[in-house]
Amino acid sequence: MPDAALPKLKLLPGGPFFEIDWDSLFLGRDCHLAQQIADFKNKVVSNRHCCVKKAKDGRWTLEDLQSTNGTWVGGKRLDQPFPLTSGVVFSLGRGGPTFEFILPVVEDAGKTFLEGSPAFEATQLEAKPDGSAERPYKGGRTPEVRLRHRRTGEEFHAKGYTIVLGRDPAAAQILIRTDDQKHISGRHAELQFRSGGQCIIRDLESRNGSWLNGQVLKGEQPLKVGDLVVLGSQMTTLLVEALEQ
Secondary structure, three states: OOHHHOOEEEEOOOOOEEEEOOOEEEEOOOOHHHHOOHHHHOOOOOOOOEEEEEOOOOOEEEEEOOOOOOEEEOOEEOOOOEEEOOOOEEEEOOOOOEEEEEOOEEEEOOEEEEOOOHHHHOOOOOOOOOOOOOOOEEEOOOOEEEEEEOOOOOEEEEEOOEEEEEOOOOOOOEEOOOHHHOOOOOOOEEEEEOHHHOEEEEEOOOOOOEEEOOEEOOOOEEEOOOOEEEEOOOOOEEEEEEEEO
């Protein structure tokens, strides 16, 4: 799909615009768009609040991600995926940031082409990230990490710009709770994807500490594929198998 066919989200009332350049885009505090939208600091917004997704049939839907304050459309809180059409307005929590979903329209010689038509697919438009309506910010694929437990062989994977490892199901995206691994804290360590493709890891003042490649983890350290991360004890050694951004 060329850039011209990409849908946009407009932050109401006055913008900016964000172009979805992948098949899904999640919104929330744990999101690279949060670096550009002060509204995401609103206390009604959850870390992973909602997601705009493209279905197999090419249609777009809005799905709440079990957020604390809900995702709202037309005064109703979503309890299932909602089909999106151009002009649909939704908010993250009541009183939270509000967006309008916009499908692109191209006019040529008095004709209007909607996304999905052959004439539209053949149209080429320039799109650059400056936040304007014509050149919106890009917003697309969510980073993903895959880890493997060296002792048990269990595989863990999670998506997000910030990923917490630990025993607390309310806080950790990678959850480790077996009875023989109680040396792990509720919020033990954190991964963060940064601009330029870098991923860092830091200990979250855990009870028993963390190690990276045999060294005590102090402050923020860069993380790469093949690294070994120890949480609290050698019993919990995790191999970094993939960092995708």
